[in-house]
Amino acid sequence: MTEAIDVDLCVIGAGAGGLSVAAGASQMGASVVLFERGAMGGDCLNVGCVPSKALLAAAHAAHGADVAGRFGLDMTVAPTDWRRVREHVRGVIAAIAPVDSVERYEGFGVRVIPAHARFTGPRTLEGGGVTVRARFVAIATGSTPSVPPLPGLDGVAYLTNETVFDLDERPSHLLVLGGGAIGCELAQAHARLGCRVTLVEAARLLGPEDPEAADVVRLSLRRDGIDVREGVSAVSVGRSGDGIALTVNGADGAETLTGSHLLVATGRRVSFEGLDLDRAGIATDERGRLVLDARLRTSNRRVFAVGDAAGGPQFTHVAGAHAGVVIKNTLFRWPARADNAGVPRVTFTAPELAQVGPTEAELRSAGTAFGVLRWPYAENDRAQAERSVDGFAKVLVAPNGRILGATVVGDAAGELISVWALAIAQRLKVGALAGLVVPYPTRAEIIKRVASSWYVPKLFGDRTRALVRFLMRFA
Numbered sequence: 001m002t003e004a005i006d007v008d009l010c011v012i013g014a015g016a017g018g019l020s021v022a023a024g025a026s027q028m029g030a031s032v033v034l035f036e037r038g039a040m041g042g043d044c045l046n047v048g049c050v051p052s053k054a055l056l057a058a059a060h061a062a063h064g065a066d067v068a069g070r071f072g073l074d075m076t077v078a079p080t081d082w083r084r085v086r087e088h089v090r091g092v093i094a095a096i097a098p099v100d101s102v103e104r105y106e107g108f109g110v111r112v113i114p115a116h117a118r119f120t121g122p123r124t125l126e127g128g129g130v131t132v133r134a135r136f137v138a139i140a141t142g143s144t145p146s147v148p149p150l151p152g153l154d155g156v157a158y159l160t161n162e163t164v165f166d167l168d169e170r171p172s173h174l175l176v177l178g179g180g181a182i183g184c185e186l187a188q189a190h191a192r193l194g195c196r197v198t199l200v201e202a203a204r205l206l207g208p209e210d211p212e213a214a215d216v217v218r219l220s221l222r223r224d225g226i227d228v229r230e231g232v233s234a235v236s237v238g239r240s241g242d243g244i245a246l247t248v249n250g251a252d253g254a255e256t257l258t259g260s261h262l263l264v265a266t267g268r269r270v271s272f273e274g275l276d277l278d279r280a281g282i283a284t285d286e287r288g289r290l291v292l293d294a295r296l297r298t299s300n301r302r303v304f305a306v307g308d309a310a311g312g313p314q315f316t317h318v319a320g321a322h323a324g325v326v327i328k329n330t331l332f333r334w335p336a337r338a339d340n341a342g343v344p345r346v347t348f349t350a351p352e353l354a355q356v357g358p359t360e361a362e363l364r365s366a367g368t369a370f371g372v373l374r375w376p377y378a379e380n381d382r383a384q385a386e387r388s389v390d391g392f393a394k395v396l397v398a399p400n401g402r403i404l405g406a407t408v409v410g411d412a413a414g415e416l417i418s419v420w421a422l423a424i425a426q427r428l429k430v431g432a433l434a435g436l437v438v439p440y441p442t443r444a445e446i447i448k449r450v451a452s453s454w455y456v457p458k459l460f461g462d463r464t465r466a467l468v469r470f471l472m473r474f475a
C-alpha cells in the first residue's frame, strides 16, 4: 500500500537548487519532502564543479613543479599515479558530502525519499511508494550532457563528465570535443597531469566570453601542450586499435585524429522525461524547456523551477539564487523575480576567466554608450612577485561613471570578480572602487587601479596642474 502525505513544499532533485530550496524552506518552518533518485548533491558535488576543481587543483600542483625554474628551483614530479589522483578527487567529494547528506536534511525535518518522482496531478506526485500532496512544488531536476548525434559515437566508450572522473588509468591521449567551460577546464587538468590532449571546438574557444580574455586562456592551454583546434567540427567517430578515431572537418578539409579516450563536452540539456508534466498541466516550449515567468513559475502557478531545470545559465550559484526566489514566492507570497543580469561566471582554467554583466561585444551590439578601463596583471606587484603576469581586468563604464560590466582574466580572477558583481548589483560608480584602500601587495589592487584609471585624464591633466600651481602660490 502506498503511503500518502501532505506537505507545504515538494522538491524534485537534491542538487544545488533543490537542496537550497529544501534547506531554506524547512528551516523557516515549512514541511518539505525531497525526492532524489541518484546521489545527494546532484551534479555539482558528484560529477561537476567539485571533482573538476579537485582535479584542477592536482593539475596546478603538478604544473608548479614544471614552472619551478622561474623561482630558481629545480623540481620534478614523478609520472602521475592516476588512482591516487582519483582518490584525492573522491576524498574532496567525501569531505563535502555530509553537507548535502540525507542525515543533515533529515535533521532539518525534511523527508527525503530516495526515488524518482513523477506528477500524478496538478499538486500531487508519487515516487518510492509515497504519494505526496503539496501546496507548492519545485522542479530541480538539473541537466545532463548533450551528446551530438555523431555517426559511430554509440559504438565507442566515450566519456562525459559523468564518467571521466572514474578512470582507473591516466588517458594517454585524451580527445576533448567541445571548447566550452567543461572542455577547457578538463583539457587543462589532464594536460597538466601528463596526458596528451587534443581539443576540438566547432566555433571559437569559450565562445560567449570576451575574445581578448579567451585569447589569454587559449595561449595558456597551448603552452600546456594542448593541441587546440578551433573552427573544426566533428564528423564521425570510430575505433582505432585500442583507441578512438575522431574524424573532423575544418578549413583545411577532413582529418582523422586518434586518441586513447574521447571526452564529449558539447553542452548540457534539460529533460523532463518520466516526470509526466502534462498530468500537472505544465507547459514546455518547442525545444522541450519549461515555460516560466520571471518568478520562476511554470504554467501551473503552484509549480516552480530552479537551477539548470529553469533553462537559463547553468551555474551552482544561479541555482542557489533561484532557491531564494522560490522560497520568497511560496512561503512569504513575496513576488520575487529571478534576475540573471548581475550573475558572475568563472571558468577555472589557469588563468581563470571571470565575467559579470555584459561583455564589451554585447554592449557594442546593444548600442550602449560606454568607456573601457583596463589594467594589466603585469602592473600588479603581487603578480610580478609570483611570476604570474598573464591577464588583465577590463571594466566597462557608462558615461556617468556607473559600472556596467567587468572581465578579468588572470590568477584569482574568480575571487576578484565578486567586487564588480557587488558594484553592478548596487549600481555603484567607479569612484566607489577607486576610493577603496586595499592591502598591498594583493591582486585586489587591480580593482582599485583599474577604477582609478577613469580619473587619470582629469586628475593628471593640464587643468589640475594649473590649479595646483595656482594654489601653491598661496601655500
Ligand SMILES: Cc1cc2nc3c(=O)[nH]c(=O)nc-3n(C[C@H](O)[C@H](O)[C@H](O)COP(=O)(O)OP(=O)(O)OC[C@H]3O[C@@H](n4cnc5c(N)ncnc54)[C@H](O)[C@@H]3O)c2cc1C
Residues within 6 Å of the ligand: 012, 013, 014, 015, 016, 017, 018, 019, 035, 036, 037, 038, 039, 040, 041, 042, 043, 044, 045, 047, 048, 049, 050, 052, 115, 116, 117, 118, 140, 141, 142, 143, 161, 182, 274, 275, 306, 307, 308, 309, 313, 314, 315, 316, 317, 318, 319, 348
Ligand atoms: C563538469 C562540470 C563542472 C561544473 N563546474 C561548475 C563550477 O565550477 N561552478 C558552477 O557554478 N557551476 C558549475 N557547473 C554547473 C553546475 O554543476 C550546475 O549548474 C548545477 O549542478 C545545477 O544544479 P541543479 O540543482 O539545477 O541540478 P543538478 O545538480 O543536476 O541536480 C539535479 C538532481 O535532480 C535529480 N533528479 C532528476 N530528475 C529527478 C526525478 N524525476 N526524481 C528525483 N530526482 C530527480 C538528479 O538525480 C540530480 O541529483 C559544472 C557542471 C559540470 C558538468
Ligand SMILES: NC(=O)c1ccc[n+]([C@@H]2O[C@H](COP(=O)([O-])OP(=O)(O)OC[C@H]3O[C@@H](n4cnc5c(N)ncnc54)[C@H](O)[C@@H]3O)[C@@H](O)[C@H]2O)c1
Residues within 6 Å of the ligand: 148, 177, 178, 179, 180, 181, 182, 183, 185, 200, 201, 202, 203, 204, 205, 206, 207, 232, 233, 234, 265, 266, 267, 268, 313, 314, 315, 345, 346, 347, 348
Ligand atoms: N566553471 C564553471 O562555472 C563551469 C564549468 C563547467 C561547466 N559549467 C556549466 O556547464 C555548462 C555546460 O558546459 P559545456 O562546456 O559542456 O558547454 P558549453 O555550451 O559551454 O560549450 C560547448 C562547446 O562545444 C562546442 N560544440 C558543440 N558541438 C560540437 C561539435 N559537434 N564539435 C565540436 N564542438 C562542438 C560548442 O561550440 C561550444 O563551444 C556551461 O554552460 C556552464 O554553465 C560551468
